[in-house]
């Protein structure tokens with residue numbers, strides 16, 4: 001694994017307030033890194049420092065070995081980013097926007113533009129005016145724009161904000177493809193864990209300006225167990241039994257059954273337990289929503305402890 005982005009004790013103080021507090025992490029080539037945290041945690045601020053839109057108070061960021069402080073141009077040359085809303089001329093077509101942007105960058109051929117447009121799936125609409133685009137299309141145009149100069153690092157701040165499920169899936173697919181096929185390092189921020197789960201290899205959890213956890217997404221998911229919905233009667237009795245045997249799995253019950261979070265390999269013994277106690281089982285379904293719970297757990301515990 002080859003790190004291409006490196007943050008070392010990055011700190012940002014604005015008007016005496018520490019907004020980002022000694023954040024350190026690395027992102028490797030070919031990896032999708034999710035920057036996850038609730039509103040106001042400091043995701044955008046950190047990203048603004050990585051792309052050089054905001055000065056670092058303390059610490060340093062290197063991109064491709066160049067420091068953003070001492071080798072700014074070399075460092076940002078490697079980056080393609082959408083931080084706030086991508087700047088676009090609405091009265092021009094998507095294509096004209098890309099041409100305009102390409103003129104400001106070096107060595108972007110028409111061939112390259114066509115390829116990029118194809119990659120983001122805008123070929124059919126690229127000659128329409130941007131003002132006629134949906135939000136999702138604008139996002140895709142923004143993505144095309146920041147891919148034109150073939151960056152090694154792609155940074156997207158909340159790329160799926162405002163997109164419908166189909167749009168979200170598309171962004172997710174491009175992101176994964178870019179990492180896999182172009183060996184790009186991708187940093188995406190989000191406050192939605194479920195989304196990060198499908199898109200990222202690793203996640204860093206940020207809260208109150210501190211990085212409180214960095215983990216492989218798989219390990220993070222495993223640690224949280226999986227939520228199962230048990231269609232059982234009587235549900236209340238089942239919940240009591242499960243509570244006795246799996247207190248840490250926090251079973252909850254409703255009219256429809258019981259929800260419980262535990263590792264999948266526990267299911268056979270859980271079934272036996274319930275059957276032995278004459279609970280009727282009509283179905284067991286993976287719900288997989290404990291990831292959000294786990295996120296709240298991690299941010300809740302450490303955040304509360306750290307806030308003081």
Ligand SMILES: Nc1ncnc2c1ncn2[C@@H]1O[C@H](COP(=O)(O)OP(=O)(O)OP(=O)(O)O)[C@@H](O)[C@H]1O
Pocket residue numbers: 014019037038039040041042043044045046191
């Ligand atoms: N220019 C600024 N001046 C003062 N405070 C700022 C400035 N920029 C950000 N902040 C503060 O820094 C904190 C982090 O903000 P930031 O925008 O980085 O959060 P975020 O994680 O991106 O949140 P969101 O999910 O809402 O986008 C917030 O408390 C915000 O008010």
Ligand SMILES: [Mg+2]
Pocket residue numbers: 043044045157
């Ligand atoms: Mg933000």
